[in-house]
Amino acid sequence: MKIASFNINGIKARGAALERWLDAAQPDLAVLQEIKSIDDTFPRALIEDRGYHLETHGQKGFNGVAILSKLPLEDVTRGLPGDDDDLQARWIEATVSTPKGALRVVGLYLPNGNPVELDADGQPVPGGKYAYKLAWMARMEARLRDLLALEMPLAVMGDYNIIPQAEDAARPEAWRKDALFRLPSRQAFRRMLHLGFTDAFRAQTQGPGHYSFWDYQAGAFERNDGIRIDHILLNAYAADLLQHCQIDTAERAGEKPSDHVPIWAELAL
């Protein structure tokens, strides 16, 4: 089955681009980020008319995630556990059952974390965006530990807002102090990898020049001034089923594109 992740940057503005991509790529399952819509006003027909089941976890104006799937979505949960005061819609889970076995899927939109506010000791200022990002990642690690205990194939995918390595940015120096690349962010990401996850894209493709996001400004895409921040992480059960993983770079050249492009993986399921 083909699973994918796509930060669409606003479902209301991205209908045509999303339809184009669904018809061309034909994913069996996809997670969407930054739908920027509440559930009631999400244009469901666009997706359901193509034979997909759809589960949304929306929010007014910002954030918002969704899962669409040709197979029924079971055991759907919304929200990242660990802080009842956190109302931002950034996390959704579901299970799909295939004749060859089941797959648990996470769709996530990890906080950006900018601007980075530090105190005199260089610690993130409590209540600031960067402190929120790191606290959110700690909660995410705890949730991943619980999901790993299920001992079934698991795909954790979305907009991580993390540049894992220097080779994942065209100009790494420009990002060195940014919340997407500074060391504590990458350390928190690595801690999660070390729980036993495989970066599906890096399991298939080595070297620089592969990006999933380009700023709308200053012709960044035309200059390939991008970063790789959309990731598919697979636990060992799922990694053993990995057949392909690619970034649909061409989507960025289409009409009215998102600033992200889809990433997808083929699993032997």
Add this chain to the structure above:
DNA sequence: ATGGTAGCACGGCTA
């Protein structure tokens, strides 16, 4: 240090 673009929704935040 600023400005450059885009979405949501109609002001100002977020990225």
